Amino acid sequence: MLVENVMTSKDKLVIVSPMATVRKAINLMKIHKVRSIIVDKTKEDSAYGLLTFKNILQSIVAEDGDIDLLNVYDIAATPAISVSAKLNVKYAARMMVRSSIKRLLVIDGNELQGILTMSDIINILMESVE
Numbered sequence: 080m081l082v083e084n085v086m087t088s089k090d091k092l093v094i095v096s097p098m099a100t101v102r103k104a105i106n107l108m109k110i111h112k113v114r115s116i117i118v119d120k121t122k123e124d125s126a127y128g129l130l131t132f133k134n135i136l137q138s139i140v141a142e143d144g145d146i147d148l149l150n151v152y153d154i155a156a157t158p159a160i161s162v163s164a165k166l167n168v169k170y171a172a173r174m175m176v177r178s179s180i181k182r183l184l185v186i187d188g189n190e191l192q193g194i195l196t197m198s199d200i201i202n203i204l205m206e207s208v209e
Contacts, residue, residue, distance in 0.1 A: 082171055083164035085203050086185045086193035094119050094191075097128065097152035101139065104130055104151050115182055117191065118155040126158030127184055127191055161186040162195065172200050 093116040095104050107116055118128030130151055138144045138154040161184040162171050171183055175197060185192040 080168045080203070081164065082162055082166045082168055082185055082195050083192070085168050085199045086164065086195045087199060088193045089191050092117050092191075092194060095130070095151055097121055097150065097155070097157075099151050101135065101144075101146040101149045101151060101154060105135065105146065108132075115194075117184070117194070118151055118157060118159075121152075124189070126189075127161070127186065128152070128155035128157030129159035129182060129184060130155040131182070159184045163187055164192045168195075168200060168203070171195055172197075175200075 093107050093111045093113055095107055095116050095118060097118050104116060108114065115129055115131040118130055120127055128151075134154045134156060138149065139146055144154070160174075160178070160180055162174070164185050164187050175181065175183065181197050183195045185195055
Protein backbone atom coordinates (compact mmCIF):
# COMPACT_ATOMS: atom_id res chain seq x y z
CA MET A 80 0.00 0.00 0.00
CA LEU A 81 1.27 3.47 -0.89
CA VAL A 82 1.43 6.54 1.33
CA GLU A 83 -1.06 8.32 -0.94
CA ASN A 84 -3.70 5.70 -0.06
CA VAL A 85 -3.33 6.24 3.70
CA MET A 86 -2.38 9.91 4.17
CA THR A 87 -4.65 12.80 5.09
CA SER A 88 -4.94 14.95 1.97
CA LYS A 89 -3.85 18.57 1.72
CA ASP A 90 -7.40 19.92 1.57
CA LYS A 91 -8.06 18.66 5.12
CA LEU A 92 -4.92 20.20 6.67
CA VAL A 93 -4.56 23.41 8.63
CA ILE A 94 -1.86 25.65 7.16
CA VAL A 95 -0.45 28.73 8.86
CA SER A 96 1.88 31.49 7.72
CA PRO A 97 5.38 31.28 9.16
CA MET A 98 5.01 34.91 10.27
CA ALA A 99 1.85 34.25 12.32
CA THR A 100 2.18 34.53 16.07
CA VAL A 101 2.30 31.38 18.14
CA ARG A 102 -0.95 32.54 19.77
CA LYS A 103 -2.67 32.47 16.36
CA ALA A 104 -1.28 29.00 15.68
CA ILE A 105 -2.51 27.69 19.03
CA ASN A 106 -5.92 29.18 18.32
CA LEU A 107 -6.05 27.43 14.94
CA MET A 108 -5.09 24.14 16.60
CA LYS A 109 -7.88 24.64 19.14
CA ILE A 110 -10.53 25.56 16.54
CA HIS A 111 -9.67 22.65 14.23
CA LYS A 112 -8.99 20.21 17.09
CA VAL A 113 -5.59 19.16 15.74
CA ARG A 114 -2.24 18.52 17.39
CA SER A 115 -0.13 19.89 14.56
CA ILE A 116 -0.34 22.42 11.76
CA ILE A 117 1.59 22.87 8.55
CA VAL A 118 3.80 25.93 8.25
CA ASP A 119 3.56 27.30 4.71
CA LYS A 120 6.58 27.94 2.51
CA THR A 121 7.88 31.49 2.37
CA LYS A 122 8.96 31.18 -1.28
CA GLU A 123 8.47 28.70 -4.11
CA ASP A 124 11.85 27.06 -3.45
CA SER A 125 11.71 27.04 0.34
CA ALA A 126 10.50 24.27 2.67
CA TYR A 127 7.29 23.48 4.51
CA GLY A 128 7.45 23.24 8.27
CA LEU A 129 5.47 21.51 10.97
CA LEU A 130 4.35 22.96 14.29
CA THR A 131 3.33 20.48 16.97
CA PHE A 132 2.32 20.56 20.62
CA LYS A 133 5.85 19.42 21.41
CA ASN A 134 7.38 22.48 19.69
CA ILE A 135 5.05 24.72 21.64
CA LEU A 136 5.81 23.04 24.97
CA GLN A 137 9.55 23.25 24.37
CA SER A 138 9.55 26.90 23.36
CA ILE A 139 6.81 28.43 25.45
CA VAL A 140 6.37 26.42 28.62
CA ALA A 141 9.88 25.05 29.20
CA GLU A 142 11.74 28.20 28.16
CA ASP A 143 9.28 30.87 29.29
CA GLY A 144 8.70 32.14 25.74
CA ASP A 145 5.98 34.67 24.93
CA ILE A 146 3.26 33.43 22.54
CA ASP A 147 2.68 36.97 21.30
CA LEU A 148 6.33 37.79 20.61
CA LEU A 149 7.35 34.54 18.93
CA ASN A 150 6.38 33.76 15.36
CA VAL A 151 5.54 30.27 14.16
CA TYR A 152 8.76 30.28 12.14
CA ASP A 153 10.79 30.69 15.33
CA ILE A 154 9.65 27.42 16.88
CA ALA A 155 8.43 25.16 14.03
CA ALA A 156 10.45 22.27 12.64
CA THR A 157 11.54 23.57 9.24
CA PRO A 158 12.12 21.82 6.95
CA ALA A 159 9.69 19.16 8.09
CA ILE A 160 10.67 15.55 7.51
CA SER A 161 8.81 14.30 4.46
CA VAL A 162 8.19 11.35 2.18
CA SER A 163 6.79 10.86 -1.31
CA ALA A 164 3.15 9.90 -1.90
CA LYS A 165 4.42 6.98 -3.99
CA LEU A 166 6.45 5.42 -1.14
CA ASN A 167 5.29 2.12 0.32
CA VAL A 168 3.72 2.75 3.74
CA LYS A 169 5.93 0.14 5.41
CA TYR A 170 9.04 2.25 4.68
CA ALA A 171 7.38 5.38 6.03
CA ALA A 172 6.35 3.45 9.15
CA ARG A 173 9.88 2.15 9.58
CA MET A 174 11.24 5.71 9.31
CA MET A 175 8.74 6.92 11.90
CA VAL A 176 9.61 4.17 14.39
CA ARG A 177 13.39 4.43 13.99
CA SER A 178 13.39 8.22 14.28
CA SER A 179 10.61 8.55 16.87
CA ILE A 180 8.51 10.69 14.52
CA LYS A 181 4.71 10.78 14.72
CA ARG A 182 4.06 12.76 11.54
CA LEU A 183 5.58 12.98 8.08
CA LEU A 184 4.65 15.56 5.48
CA VAL A 185 3.90 14.09 2.07
CA ILE A 186 5.65 16.24 -0.51
CA ASP A 187 6.19 15.66 -4.22
CA GLY A 188 7.87 18.21 -6.48
CA ASN A 189 8.34 20.46 -3.42
CA GLU A 190 4.54 20.77 -3.17
CA LEU A 191 2.50 19.61 -0.19
CA GLN A 192 0.26 16.61 -0.91
CA GLY A 193 -0.80 15.74 2.64
CA ILE A 194 0.40 14.34 5.94
CA LEU A 195 0.96 10.80 7.16
CA THR A 196 0.55 10.14 10.87
CA MET A 197 1.04 7.08 13.02
CA SER A 198 -2.71 7.14 13.59
CA ASP A 199 -3.33 6.89 9.82
CA ILE A 200 -1.18 3.77 9.64
CA ILE A 201 -2.67 2.18 12.78
CA ASN A 202 -6.21 2.81 11.50
CA ILE A 203 -5.45 0.90 8.29
CA LEU A 204 -3.91 -1.91 10.30
CA MET A 205 -6.97 -2.08 12.56
CA GLU A 206 -9.32 -2.20 9.55
CA SER A 207 -7.39 -5.14 8.12
CA VAL A 208 -7.81 -7.07 11.38
CA GLU A 209 -11.63 -6.85 11.36
